[in-house]
Amino acid sequence: MADSVVYLYAVTDAAPAEERTDEPVLAGVDGVPVRRVVSGDLAAVVSSVDPTRFSEEALRRSLEDLQWLERTARAHDAVVAGVARSGPVAPVRLATVYLDDENVHALLDERAAEFTAALDRIRGRTEWGVKGFAVRSEGDTSPQVTEDSKPGTAYLMRRRAERDRAARGLQDAAEAAEAVHQEMSALAVASRRYQPQDPRLSGRHEEMVLNVAYLVNEAGAEALRRLVGQQGGQNLRLELTGPWAPYSFATLEEQA
Amino acid sequence: MADLPARLQLDPDAVGRDLGRLVLTIVELVRQLMERQAIRRVEAGDLPDETVERLGLGLMRLEEAMTELREHFGLRAEDLNIDLGPLGSLLPQANDHD
Structure with a gap:
């Protein structure tokens, strides 16, 4: 050998x-x-x-x-x-x-x-990662139903409001993430979407709704930073990482 | 009897707690399913008011009882869950969406 x-x-x-x-x-x-x-x-x-x-x-x-x-x-x-x-x-x-x-x-x-x-x-291009997280709206903003005469009904209504709020929050975040992704894709030379990571992997409680790698030039990177800085909306929190070597766009596979 | 390697060091407290945790997790699963079903029935609007009230009261008491039991075993809400691997977790995460 x-x-x-x-x-x-x-x-x-x-x-x-x-x-x-x-x-x-x-x-x-x-x-x-x-x-x-x-x-x-x-x-x-x-x-x-x-x-x-x-x-x-x-x-x-x-x-x-x-x-x-x-x-x-x-x-x-x-x-x-x-x-x-x-x-x-x-x-x-x-x-x-x-x-x-x-x-x-x-x-x-x-x-x-x-x-x-x-x-x-x-x-002349670099890879940037953008992750979007659904932000939970904590605390009840809807008026409390305080029907002392019907505590059981009030309990169920409260539960229903919580369920609806959570579902709405997640859906709003997913829609906001989609809009952000459209905008960013237009800036990027290429983009590649990944599966959102499990909350335990990413080490946070929030649900990930967007996980994309973008290949951008200098100007694109600047624009990307600006977009992430503006954030996507009240239900969505964006995180930018990079610049990375273009693993998502130029990794050479071995030929079989 | 010859000396066996002490492979099973059963701590009675830990066993009790783990068993309690398992049982409470199952009960919590059933409670959440019942609650969701109750809310759906209420939304469908085919239940008389007094039935809704009774359902709600029952579920509320059950939740209170669960909280007490959990505290008795020194468990947090997020402890009552089972990781099903690729299927995710048995219960939605503590402060998760439905």
Whole structure:
């Protein structure tokens, strides 16, 4: 077996690599500095890793080790984010490993058109995430029915009002979120909707009604920030995260 | 008897509380279903006033009793729930929509 195998992080433009010698060297998985494998206009960002720990079998085991997964995912993302600072970057899925540089070279050559198209799509653009949460209107605003003679009826009516208010709040939030999404989509080059996250995952009590990634240019990002700043309405709270490397729009899938 | 590894350390208090929690969760589920059904019947308008009043009173007492029982077991409203995995939770979240 070879001394090392090649871990692939992302594909980027080849051109600027030689121009920036002052660029800090990024550390990848296991702290090994990354390097570039260049072919034509494309460069693959890679680092050498231990073949015994990144063999197919070892990976299958490691991917279930949450601590290993977190470390590796963080290193992977740090490299992708670092490369994204200086140019368009098409991230590759976590733990994509090639036998040697030759194979990476061959990959760049074979799928050059696809990679170039992906990089062109995201050049000068960034990904932003927008999440919308339904805000609960606490406290009863409807007049209390205080019929002392009929406490049971009053109780049921109160319950009905609570139910209606909750349902209305959620529906209003969903509609407001839809309107915001329409507006933001018009600003964005591309958008991708995700399933709203479970409240336990997002660590809050509010229900998520919108979860979208937008690919935008400079002006678009500015407009997005402004829109989120205005908020969507009294039933909807928006949250903006980013800029991210364009994981939602340029992640390269391995071919079967 | 040979020394067995102490795998089951049953704390009687904890067992009692867990059982109480399970039973209360089921009762709470039934109570919420009944309440929702009652509200629907009231909305449909086919119940005489005194029946509505009786239903409402019954449900109100039941809720009060549930609160007392919960406090007796030292449980919060959000403790009365079961995570059904992909199906979500058994009861709507404490301050959730219907």
